[in-house]
Each structure stands twice: as structure tokens, then as C-alpha cells.
Amino acid sequence: DVQLVESGGDLIQPGGSLRLSCTASGFTFSNYAMSWVRQAPGKGLDWVSTISKTADVTYYADSVQGRFTISRDNSKSSLFLQMHSLRVDDTAMYYCVPATGASWGQGTLVTVSS
Amino acid sequence: EIVLTQSPGTLSLSPGERATLSCRASQSISNIYLAWYQQRPGQSPRLLIYGASRRANGIPDRFSGSGSGTDFTLTISRLEPEDFAVYYCQQYGTPPFTFGPGTKVDIK
Numbered sequence: 001d002v003q004l005v006e007s008g009g010d011l012i013q014p015g016g017s018l019r020l021s022c023t024a025s026g027f028t029f030s031n032y033a034m035s036w037v038r039q040a041p042g043k044g045l046d047w048v049s050t051i052s053k054t055a056d057v058t059y060y061a062d063s064v065q066g067r068f069t070i071s072r073d074n075s076k077s078s079l080f081l082q083m084h085s086l087r088v089d090d091t092a093m094y095y096c097v098p099a100t101g102a103s104w105g106q107g108t109l110v111t112v113s114s
Numbered sequence: 115e116i117v118l119t120q121s122p123g124t125l126s127l128s129p130g131e132r133a134t135l136s137c138r139a140s141q142s143i144s145n146i147y148l149a150w151y152q153q154r155p156g157q158s159p160r161l162l163i164y165g166a167s168r169r170a171n172g173i174p175d176r177f178s179g180s181g182s183g184t185d186f187t188l189t190i191s192r193l194e195p196e197d198f199a200v201y202y203c204q205q206y207g208t209p210p211f212t213f214g215p216g217t218k219v220d221i222k
Contacts, residue, residue, distance in 0.1 A: 045216075
């Protein structure tokens, strides 16, 4: 079975930094582009970033460009999101998703608040 | 950026009825890059349809997708109790890979 386990979410003050991780299993991680998608409490889905299979191409939403960095380690079937200069409106559940959208984990909650 | 608009915002129907959900794009999307997701309360999203009309693994055949260009439709032929949820469309052909705001299907 495909499993995606996100971790690293926390309560953090505005302006702070956080690194999210996602460990994948049950599929050949290196064969898939991967994305982060977030969902603020009570709101809709919000695409954040996508990284290609070999990490040579990355895309970001305008709202996080320059503050967030997506990366991956195919040898460990892991996806990362380094977040800097966090803002209150970054508060959300963050999901790690293959670019196909076929599998979703339970997400990790990031709360930005003073 | 491709903006996706979903209508209606809320659809109130009874079990057994047919649901028709619309997703309209601000510019043309290649068919192969339009997906539909279902999200039940308290759960993570689930992929229903990809490539505008292809059902994902394990998705019942009462769910169907259609459309092309800028206008896409998700149809649920006969609503089951577990289908009352929020539905999102997403385009994944042109970054940023935007989602629509969602349509909530609730029980009338």
C-alpha cells in the first residue's frame, strides 16, 4: 500500500522557520514528481510547490516564492519543504502528494501565531 | 495563472439524485491535465478523476468526468450517503497548478 507520512509541523511565531518532511513507501518514489499542497483551517486546497523526479525543476506558488524551498532525497524516498519568514496566513495542514494526486497522507499541521 | 471557478458553491440534493458540478478555467487546459478530488469531513482529499475523464483506481462508476478546453463537469449519477462531501477541480498542466474553490454537496 502507498503510504505518505508527513512530519515537522509545529506552532511557530511569525518570521520563524520550519522544515517539513515526508516519507513515502509502497511506490517507486524516484519515478514521480512530488508536490506540497496545503489547506488552511476551514478553507480549500492550495497548491504550494512541485519538484520534478530528479529535482532539476521546481515550481512555487507566488505566495511562497522566495520563502519556501522544496527538495527531495530519492535514496530515502523523502520529500522536504524548508519554510522561512513564516506568516500567519501560512497556517495550514500541509500534505505531501505525488504529482499524479493519487495518494494523500494525513498531513502535518503548521500553526503560525504569536 | 489559470484561475478555476467552480459552480455552484453548494449543491443541496437527496440520496439517489444526480449531481452535476462545473469547473471553468480562465484559459484553455489540455484535457489530460484536469483532475477532480473529493474531500469528506475530517479526511484527506481523494483523487476521483484525472485526465478530465479517467476514473482513478477504486472509484465507483457512478462518478464520471467530461469536458474540454475551459469547461469541465463532474457528474455523480446517483448520490450515495458517502458522496456528500466537498469536490475540488485542479489543473496540473501549467504552473501554478491551481485548485478551484470547491463545491460542497450536502444533503437536502
